[in-house]
Amino acid sequence: MLTIGELSRATGVKIPTIRYYEQMGLMAAAERSGGNQRRYESQDRERLSFIKHARDLGFTIEAIRELLELSGHPNRPCVDADQIAVRQLEIVRDKIAKLRPLEKELERITAHCHGDQIKDCYVLQSLANHDMCESEH
Amino acid sequence: MLTIGELSRATGVKIPTIRYYEQMGLMAAAERSGGNQRRYESQDRERLSFIKHARDLGFTIEAIRELLELSGHPNRPCVDADQIAVRQLEIVRDKIAKLRPLEKELERITAHCHGDQIKDCYVLQSLANHDMCESEH
DNA sequence: ATAATACCTATAGAAGCTGGAGGAAAAGAT
DNA sequence: ATCTTTTCCTCCAGCTTCTATAGGTATTAT
Ligand SMILES: [Zn+2]
Ligand SMILES: [Zn+2]
Ligand SMILES: [Zn+2]
Ligand SMILES: [Zn+2]
DSSP: BBOHHHHHHHHHHHHHHHHHHHHHHHHHHOOOOOOOOOBBHHHHHEEEHHHHHHTEEEEEEEHHHHHHHHOOOOOOOOOHHHHHHHHHHHHHHHHHHHHHHHHHHHHHHHHHHOBEEEGGGGHHHHHHHHGGOOOOO | OHHHHHHHHTTTTOOHHHHHHHHOOOOHHEETTTTTTTEEOOHHHHHHHHHHHHHTOOOHHHHHHHHHHHHHTTTSSSSHHHHHHHHHHOOOOOOHHHHHHHHHHHHHHHHHHHOOBGGGOOOHHHHHHHGGGGOOO
16 A cells, blocks of 8 residues: 555656546545545556656547546457557657747747847847748748 | 737737737737727737747747847847847757657557557557656656 | 627636645654 | 654645637627
8 A cells, every 4th residue: 555655756746746637537536544645556556657658758638538448448459549649649740840940940040140239139030020931830 | 000800810819819918018008999999000010920920939928028128128239139049949959859759659659559459459558668668758 | 770790808718737825644753 | 652743635826828708898881
């Protein structure tokens, strides 16, 4: 039996976050000690580790909820789980694809200013004028 | 004189967002018509375009507030503005650097599952086991 | 004059936590 | 057994940047 603090140290998930996951229904309501404190078992630790790992990979709470639901049906086909992962890969690729043009524009903007007076600042002029940009964004 | 709807169409910023920027102090409180409706002039449109462009490049409201403040002092050196842009470039690069390992892991995870039963699903096993990952994240 | 459109304020919700207040329980020291 | 410290409890507010109602008023077009 683990206290919430021990579970927190074991998984790297902060205590208020564990309570939040319980409130969101990702973690079942924990058993309680006589004095109303949460007590966990190793299955809880595994479930929370799964959640943390999925969160670290950027899955939303909703996606994780579905993945956990699917885990409970060992004999069903896994296409739904696979599809959620594919979708997450697309989301990550999409974020990168949106950040790269920003990186390019910011490189241009920061590289061109000679650090003179505000009224001649290339940074401020670029922000005022999207026409100076090389890409849409 | 522009109504808030016209300003919205001219800049691509939604009406509630314009009101929100006023509340946050990014836009000055607009003049009002006899019937208490906001009226804008072309300087307001330029300021809002600046804000939108900076937001599109990922600058935070706080950073934009500072950039706008600096714009008001044409004869001062622009190093502070330049520094804010450099910082933003770092933030964008940092985000990309954090997303790339996620992309790699998700590529591996999605490529390896044969779509059989849940109990053998490589996606779910990978999420349960960070040891299967090739990178930290 | 009437109808349609655009505007107003105030408030809540989204996503995923994080931190604080005020108080109770558990654990270690004496 | 008592004292002190640490850990835990619940409830609630705040972060960030909007976005979307709801209920009501102003402006414009016919
Ligand atoms: Zn400059
Ligand atoms: Zn641009
Ligand atoms: Zn699978
Ligand atoms: Zn991993």
